[in-house]
Amino acid sequence: MIRLRNLERSYPLAKEKFFYVLREINLDVQEGDFISVMGPSGAGKSTLLHILGMHDHGWRGEYFLDEAAVHHLKPKERATLRNEQIGFVFQQYHLLDDLTVYENLDIPLSYRRYSKSERAALVADMLDRFQIVGKKDLYPRQLSGGQQQLVGVARAIIAAPKLLLADEPTGNLHSSQGEEIMELFRKLNDEGMTIVQVTHSEKNASYGKRIIQLRDGWIVNK
Amino acid sequence: MILDSFRQDVRVGLRVLFKDKIFCFLAVLVLGLGIGGATTQFTIVNAIVLRGFSFPHPEQLMSVGLIDPKASDQNNNFGLGNIPTAQDYEDLKAAQKSFSMMAGYLSGSTINVTYKNNPQRYTGGYVTEDLFKIIGVSPVIGRDFTAADNKPGAEKVAILGDEIWRRDFNADPNIVGQGIRINGKAATIIGVMPPNFKFPISEELWTPLYNEFPPQPRGDLRLGASNNAPAVMGRLQPGVTLDQANAEFIALARHLAKDNPKTNQNFTSASVQPLLHAFTGTQFRQQVWGMLAAVILVLLIACVNVMNMQFGRAALRAKELAIRGALGATRWRLVRQMLTESLVVAVFGAIAGVIIAYWSLDFFVRAINTLPFPAPYYWRFTIDGPVLVFTVVITLLATIASGLVPAFLSARGNAAEMMKEGGRGNSSRLVNAITRVLVVAQIALTAGLLIAATLEITSVRNQMKLDYGYDENAVYAARMGLMEGAYPSDDARREFFKRAARGLRANPQFESAAMSSRFRMTFDAQGQYEVDGQNYLTDRDRPRGNFESVSDNYFSALGLKILEGRDFTVDDVDSKQPVAIVNASFARKYWGNQSAIGHQLRIFNPGQPQPWRTIVGVVPDMLMQGPFDQQTNSVGFYMPLLGASPAPQFLTILARPRAGQQADTLGPALSRAVAEIDSNLPTYFAGTPGRFHNEILSGNRIIATLFTIFGIVAFILSAVGLYGVMSFSVNQRTQEFGIRMALGADAARIFRMVMTQGAWQLVIGLILGAGGIALLFGVVAAAALKNILFKVNALDPTIYFAVAGMLTLVAAISCFVPARRATRVDPMVALRYE
Known part of the structure; x- marks a missing residue:
């Protein structure tokens, strides 16, 4: 599903000198895979995730998503591809403070071509599936951290992406809440969703089918 | 303790502000503009409306006028009322008890003075003997007027203003007793007023009222502009309120109306108002206050701007405030610190504002000095104590308006959350x-x-x-006044008109010349009139229109053609066959497509019935009331000036240059031409109508x-x-x-x-x-x-x-x-x- 070839990401320092965040990344991710990316702080984990998510465009190399050559796509085409294929889960949940749970779930759909009735049906389904119907009119600040991340995951998958990218999804949660989220990821993976997560936790990493270790921008194992 | 923390807050505030230079500059600039505008306008309000006169107890000085309750506000002198005749003033003065003293005056009058063979026109005041006493100001040289000076037939006397004494009389310390001619009559200078005194408006010299214009007995009263009825002021007795004075004068007005129905039947009420209101006028005061409201709005907008900037800064400083809170600062203490910073900004803004105000007042005073009519002498646009107090007050208000809400909201943040959020702000x-x-x-x-x-x-x-x-x-105009001394009778003035017409038309520099009663070629008379064949049930049904007295050739001098009928001639004399020329609007209004020639009209004046005039011509419409009147329509008519009865005292002469010459170059030629007719007659208000x-x-x-x-x-x-x-x-x-x-x-x-x-x-x-x-x-x-x-x-x-x-x-x-x-x-x- 994903094919990275000689992917590099760097930032200019002084004259013609660069600081490399990622070096010669070659990676294949199969459909239905569940990969955990690990490594110390500054290893390039989040950068890799943002490149996969097509938020970062300043890289070199080749990136194929399915058969699409992302490295040849224009930003607008990348945005379209991202909207069709990718969902995001963040460590800080990043729910919009001024919107209710229902409205937060509706946002990704509002940015895609769904009719109003389709959106209502999908949101209702998702509320049901995650058992948060009773919380649909609450604001994020009225939820616990675990509940907020639950909404964050629901929001990430509501538009039925094939690939779910998660940046330390349990980083702000206590262990039981973290387990709940990881179980949810496993279930989603079992249902066929491809997942790439960044984590510091060995335990959470073990939910994945594969672990990738990053050190100073290099993949040190696969 | 509070003072210490205030000092500390000011120090910290200055440090923080200087660190954030862009905010500091913008906030000071914005508040400076707002405070500067408000200070400027308040200086104007203070000069025109608030400060008033510098006489003892100016609050006791009142204007008095009689009111026609059924007439429009405009005809009641915008609520101030009128004194229809000098006799009304005398009767009111004799009967009233509210005032300790009363005085009458005609301000802004033309007074022709010849001193050492040099004729000059001054803006002067004809005043009763009590005018200077009522305001408590005495001449610095010589003596004040006495009742004997004011008597008709007494030896003519005059008191000079300081400015003309210095400028035109060489500041002669022995000026008292010297002879001059006033309006063609011999007179003696009896005093000089203090510097910067030009009461009531901008007078340069004063002479007794009744000596120049003897009051006429009621049986011989003339209503209208030429009856020389004075404006009247009084000084309230101690303990008498404005309401009491109004009640008394309303009762007196009813008595006068009952006793003198011929002249006073409509004036059944009265108005006593502070004298300053009479001089500034309600409409003008409203305008001045309105402009202060406008600049306060600008200041409010400025405060809103700074408030927004403060919100921006407060968000950036949220973490700092949270730390201060965590270290023990109370919410009030944080609010005080933020407010002190706002005060520092506002004080800098106020300093900038006062500088802006000085600059803009300088511009304003220069603009005021270009006005055709001099501003009242007591208007002094200076930043004095009350203005600075106002500036301090608005600075404090601006501090609160721009700083309180941001300070209050930023001080209520939760310290723990704020620091946890890493300073993103609340x-x-x-x-x-x-x-x-x-x-x-x-x-x-x-x-x-x-x-x-x-x-x-x-x-x-x-x-x-x-x-x-x-x-x-295309024409040049100048004003002149034929005063009683030199031209004591209607015949004398008519004779002058004819001589002037002949002399000016014979001058090779002028293609044509004419005369008109129109002031500065802008305003003229306005009033009710009657047209033959129309029925008027009450006095008020008579329409209002414009009228003007003009000589023959007036229309041709202005480059206009007679549309129907004929022009005036020197033989059109009111005493023989009164005639009129109407404008096209007038003819159209009453006779449509029919001819107006031969119909009759007359000015409506119940006190002194006017003759019916036969219409002999129709001319194109001209604007007869200048750029202010929008109450009356363009309907108007003209009467012959050369044969007018009574012959007018003031007139405007008009000259049209020969082809190839500019009208605005005719000034010296016109002055010389008038001097050849009467070497003691000054001309003034000279220029093209366009300039006026x-x-x-x-x-x-x-x-x-x-x-x-x-x-x-x-x-x-x-x-x-x-x-x-x-x-x-x-x-x-x-x-x-x-x-x-x-x-x-x-x-x-x-x-x-x-x-x-x-x-x-x-x-x-x-x-x-x-x-x-x-x-x-x-x-x-x-x-x-x-x-x-x-x-x-x-x-x-x-x-x-x-x-x-x-x-x-x-x-x-x-x-x-x-x-x-x-x-x-x-x-x-x-x-x-x-």
Whole structure:
């Protein structure tokens, strides 16, 4: 599903000198895979995730998503591809403070071509599936951290992406809440969703089918 | 203790402000503009309305007038009332008990003086003997007037003003007792008034009233402009209130009306008002206060701007405040610190404002000095104690208005949360809501101000592009006064008119010459008239129109053709066959397509019935009342000046240059030509009618200019404010935009979001501002505006839409930059923001 070839990401320092965040990344991710990316702080984990998510465009190399050559796509085409294929889960949940749970779930759909009735049906389904119907009119600040991340995951998958990218999804949660989220990821993976997560936790990493270790921008194992 | 912490807060405030130079500069500039504008306008209000006279107990000085309750406000001298005859003043004075003293005066009069064979025209006052005593000012050289001086037939005396004594009488210390000629009669100088004294308005010398104009017995009374009835003032007895004085004079007016129905039947009420009101006029005072309101609005807009900037800063400093809170600072202590910083900014703003006020007052005084009519001498536009107190008060209010809410909200943040959030700030919904409301308020205030300014500018533009009906720059005009001394009878004046007409027309420099009663070729008489064949049930049914006395050749001198009938001739004499020429509007109004020739009209004057005049000609319409009157229509008629009975004392002479010569170069030739006819007769108010019309609008132009400046300042402040708030809002929402983009929003959608937010604020602000001003101008102040706005509909939709369009444009530009910035948010950076 994903094919990275000689992917590099760097930032200019002084004259013609660069600081490399990622070096010669070659990676294949199969459909239905569940990969955990690990490594110390500054290893390039989040950068890799943002490149996969097509938020970062300043890289070199080749990136194929399915058969699409992302490295040849224009930003607008990348945005379209991202909207069709990718969902995001963040460590800080990043729910919009001024919107209710229902409205937060509706946002990704509002940015895609769904009719109003389709959106209502999908949101209702998702509320049901995650058992948060009773919380649909609450604001994020009225939820616990675990509940907020639950909404964050629901929001990430509501538009039925094939690939779910998660940046330390349990980083702000206590262990039981973290387990709940990881179980949810496993279930989603079992249902066929491809997942790439960044984590510091060995335990959470073990939910994945594969672990990738990053050190100073290099993949040190696969 | 509090003082110590205040000092510390000031020190910290100065340090923080100097660190944040852009904020400091912008805030001081914005507040400086607001405080400067308010200080300037308050100096003007203080000079014109508040400070008043420097005489002892000026609050006791009152004006007195009789009121016709059924007449219009304008005909009742805008509520001040009139004294119909000098005899009314004498009767009132004898009967009243409210005043300890009363005095009568004619101000702003022309007085011709010849000193050492040099004729000069001065603006003087004809006054009763008590005028200087009532105000408590005495001559510094010589003596005051006595009752004996004021008697008709007494030896003529005069008191000089300090300025002309120095300028035209060489500051001669032995001036008292020297002889001059006043209005052609021998007179003696008896005194010189103190420096800077020009009471009541801008008089340069004074002479007794009844000595010049003996009061006529009631049986021989003349109503109208030529009866020389004085304006009247009185000084309230100690303990007598304004209401008591009004009650007494209303009762006296009823008695006079009952006892003298021929002259006073309509004047059944009276008005006693502070003298200062009589000199400034209600409409003018309203205008001056209105302008202060306008600059206070500008100051409010400035405060709103600074408040928004403070919100921006408070958000950035939230962590610092949280730490202070965690270290034990109470909420009140934090509020005090923030307020002290606001005070420091406001004090710098006030200093800038006072400098701006000095500069703009200098500009204003120079503009005032170009006015054709001198401003009252007691108007002194100086920044004195009361003005500085006002500046201090508005500075404190500006501090509170711009700083209190941001200080209060930023001091209420939760320290623990704030520090946990890593200093992102308490961008609470409340702050966002307040800043949005502030922008709405700012747009509303600016819309209101811009609409008011545009209406005023349109009014002045209408006045400036009026068609007077002739080429105003093709003739030269000058005014002259034929005083009783040199021209004691109607015959003497008529003889002068004929000599003058002959002399001027024989002058090779003039193609034609004529005479008119029109003042500065701008205003003339206005009143009720009657037309033959019309029935008038009551006096009030008679229409109002304009009339003017003119010599033969007047119309040709102005380049106009007689449309029907004939011009006046030297043989048109009122005592033989009174005639009139009507304008086209008059003829059309009464006789449509029929000929007006042969019909009759007359001026309506119940006190002194006027002769019926036979219409002998019809001429094109000319504007007969200048650029202010919009009450009467263009209907008007002309009467022969050379054969008028009584013959007018004041007239304007007109000369048209020969082909190839400019009219405005005729001044010296016209002066020489008049001197050849009477070497003791000064001419004044000389120039082309075009210049007079231009000068007469200079006051309105100043007001329009000030409104334009206020409007531009408000406009700029609004643009800056809107930009600031949108910019602040975009900064606050960076993370939100990042999330939205990560969830699939494209740049166009984010751009639309920001622009839509601005658009909502704009629309609500425009509706509130335009709606508010429409309500104010169309309903609340509609009557007052009729006198202020010249041929402008206060609800003119084009003006409202134009202002809305302008503000929309500036709002679009102000929102565009932040909106563009929002689209460039890097989701990766935004999502790591925390």
